[in-house]
Amino acid sequence: MAPKPADARLVVLAVEDSPEAAAFLVEALEREGMTVLVAPDGSRAVSIAERVTPDVILMDAIMPGKDGFETTEWIKANEKLADIPIIFMTGLSETEHIVRAFAAGGVDYVTKPIKPEELVARIGVHNQIAKASRGAKQALDTAGRYLFAVDGAGALLWATPQARQLLALDDPRALKLLPVPAEMLRAGGSKMLASGLTVTVVGQPDESEFLIRITRESMEEDIASLQRSLHLTAREAEVVLWLAKGKANRDIADILALSPRTVNKHLEVIFRKLGVENRAAATAIAVRHLSGNG
Numbered sequence: 001m002a003p004k005p006a007d008a009r010l011v012v013l014a015v016e017d018s019p020e021a022a023a024f025l026v027e028a029l030e031r032e033g034m035t036v037l038v039a040p041d042g043s044r045a046v047s048i049a050e051r052v053t054p055d056v057i058l059m060d061a062i063m064p065g066k067d068g069f070e071t072t073e074w075i076k077a078n079e080k081l082a083d084i085p086i087i088f089m090t091g092l093s094e095t096e097h098i099v100r101a102f103a104a105g106g107v108d109y110v111t112k113p114i115k116p117e118e119l120v121a122r123i124g125v126h127n128q129i130a131k132a133s134r135g136a137k138q139a140l141d142t143a144g145r146y147l148f149a150v151d152g153a154g155a156l157l158w159a160t161p162q163a164r165q166l167l168a169l170d171d172p173r174a175l176k177l178l179p180v181p182a183e184m185l186r187a188g189g190s191k192m193l194a195s196g197l198t199v200t201v202v203g204q205p206d207e208s209e210f211l212i213r214i215t216r217e218s219m220e221e222d223i224a225s226l227q228r229s230l231h232l233t234a235r236e237a238e239v240v241l242w243l244a245k246g247k248a249n250r251d252i253a254d255i256l257a258l259s260p261r262t263v264n265k266h267l268e269v270i271f272r273k274l275g276v277e278n279r280a281a282a283t284a285i286a287v288r289h290l291s292g293n294g
Helices: 019-030 041-052 068-076 097-102 116-143 161-168 182-187 218-232 234-246 249-256 259-273 277-289
Strands: 011-015 035-039 055-062 086-090 108-111 147-150 158-159 189-192 199-207 209-216
Touching: 011 019, 019 035, 035 041, 035 116, 041 055, 041 068, 041 116, 055 068, 055 116, 068 086, 068 097, 086 116, 086 161, 108 116, 147 161, 147 277, 158 161, 182 199, 189 209, 209 277, 218 277, 234 249, 234 259, 234 277, 249 259
Parallel strands: 011 035, 011 055, 055 086, 086 108
Antiparallel strands: 147 158, 147 209, 189 199, 199 209
């Protein structure tokens, strides 16, 4: 999720099937300087979120078709949208519905009739929390995008999409089977695996979590080589590398945690720098350089 400029307006997606309630939200929030998008149902909410990426989502709990609970689970299952805070709007006050809202992935709820001042305050708080969380992830990304974490026994806790993709090149089961000795976790250091991958302990956020970077030396060398020889930025070189490996634009977007549109923009610049008109020609140049015939 790309960071917005500091002066950008807060973008709120209101998922509300009632036109009157939606109009009320638009008026109340735009008066506070926010940009409000409206989706009348769950399917359109996901479609809008994938194209625009709102800062906060307001979710009506009860709607025809997919209700707010199911729509939230759907959004949270999408890696590119999972970090967006979702605040439920509901006339339901029974404990079971409140619990269900949090279980689906909501971070908060407000009861109808909506009080604009309360809603604005909650949006502000959860947007700040989400920004802090994204900042932490970006800091990890700077340290190395190929990251995963294990517990003290070496069991996987989480992994970035890039780490999963890198390991899947060798064995789709590799991440679950990856040997990370307990003594290495405690002592730190690096270990070369039989696959040619290197795992390095880079931190310990808490007593039960160890942060590990995984690299393949040849990949980093290839990226540096493409960057140097083709006069590309580091990100453009990464795109070209995966292009040379036969990955489609959507696959490259998933691997690099970008939107497909951003990948397309990178390719436009890459084509211009390489003096070519299409991906086939760019791929041929990349393969030639990587094979040492550039």
